[in-house]
Amino acid sequence: MLLDEYIVSIDNTLRKLITMKEYIQSTEDYINIHLDYVRNQLMQFELLLTIASFVFGIFGVVCGIFGMNFPVAMFHDAAAFKWVLIITRVCGIVIFFAFLLFFRYKRLIPV
Template sequence: DNVRKQLIQFELLLTTATFVVAIFGVVVGIFGMNFSISLFDEPEACKWVLLITGACGIFIFCTFLWFFRHRRLMPL
């Protein structure tokens, strides 16, 4: 029973990490599209968008971890 609980907690952690990585996939997919946006003309835009997306992803991941700990779903 304890092993099953640990597997469920690990799956919850992996699902959260997959959600955060999927956000990066959406952002990179938008930059890979073949249409024109003024943001694409800026040489530093991709770097800043990825940095902001990374910071938001880390914040979202930490928020999920806090929520899981608060609801006692995961002993961290």
């Protein structure tokens, strides 16, 4: 009778431990899912930053062309430089939004 009491107590403790183990595994799964979600958000933000740096790189190319030391008549006209900057800015914005639309189409960035 005394051993039966101990067996029941041990069985009860075992059930509690199994329940606690399942709870811990569920919590670990939840944390892993949340970490994956945060990691995906960081990758999407990195993708946006990469697109933006590409667009700013286009401005760097234009500045590099205007910084060259070979004579072109357009380089001496201030209005031409203004138009080149406006056209470059518009092209950069178009390229940025084209990349955004493409990555949304591929479902790499949420809608």
